[in-house]
Amino acid sequence: MRIGVDIDGVTSDSYTVWLGELNRYYGKNIEVLEDYHLELVYDVPWDDMNQFFVENVERLFMLPPPMKGAKQGIETLLAKGHEVIYVTARSPEEKDVTLRWMDKYEIPYENIIFAGMKNKVDLVKEWQLELFIEDYAGNAEAIAKSGIQVLLLDSTYNQGELPTGVTRCRNWMQIIKQIEKMKL
Ligand SMILES: [Mg+2]
Structure with a gap:
């Protein structure tokens, strides 16, 4: 996937x-x-x-460390044959520092899309993504509305009811379990 x-x-x-x-x-x-x-x-x-x-x-x-379980989770996805494409609202000017951070924590990457002001939904379509892992409820809803399933990593700022197509996951371990269940 x-x-x-x-x-x-x-x-x-x-x-x-x-x-x-x-x-x-x-x-x-x-x-x-x-x-x-x-x-x-x-x-x-x-x-x-x-x-x-x-x-x-x-x-x-x-300064920030990786999210708990993120590195391992991403490595698991890759090991299972999934393709991981990062899509961030960070700007292209922030590419250098972002890559250094990924390298610092040895988080594997091949493609990172720096959306900047571009709409994430358009990029999800453009890159033909089949599933999206997100923390901002607004993006999650917009992506789900476009027909792409979203796993929302639980946080204090994304509480509340979720629209169809968005599944809340408490942590990265749950994200991996959820993806295994999907069997896409
Ligand atoms: Mg985010």
């Missing part, structure tokens, strides 16, 4: 680290991220937060 895998919040445990960094920068003490949209959580303009990310890209992208 051709499986699309998101990076932030799925492969990289980005949000845990970003929460700490943003708390320090904005002088806040938010402990649980309940909304995926960080600019809303911190109540700052998107441009302002984007500037913080641009200026600290090296630190913010290199």
Whole structure:
């Protein structure tokens, strides 16, 4: 199966680290991220937060460890003959630091698509992906609506009811089990 895998919040445990960094920068003490949209959580303009990310890209992208079980999970998928294609909302300018991070943690990759402002649904179609692993409920819903099954990695910011075609998985182990059940 051709499986699309998101990076932030799925492969990289980005949000845990970003929460700490943003708390320090904005002088806040938010402990649980309940909304995926960080600019809303911190109540700052998107441009302002984007500037913080641009200026600290090296630190913010290199500091997070992989999500628990991600490396092993991805290796398992590849060993079972699946194709893994990463699709991230990171921009093409962030390719270099992303590849260094993947290398640092020895996470296997062949194709990484840097969507930037491009729509993930279009890329899922373009790359003929058959399943997508995502953490943002908004993307999950949009991809599922286009007819591609989605596994949503559980997080504090994606709680709530899920639309048809989206299956919540508690962790990477459950993701692997779910894919085995699908037998596509
Ligand atoms: Mg994500």
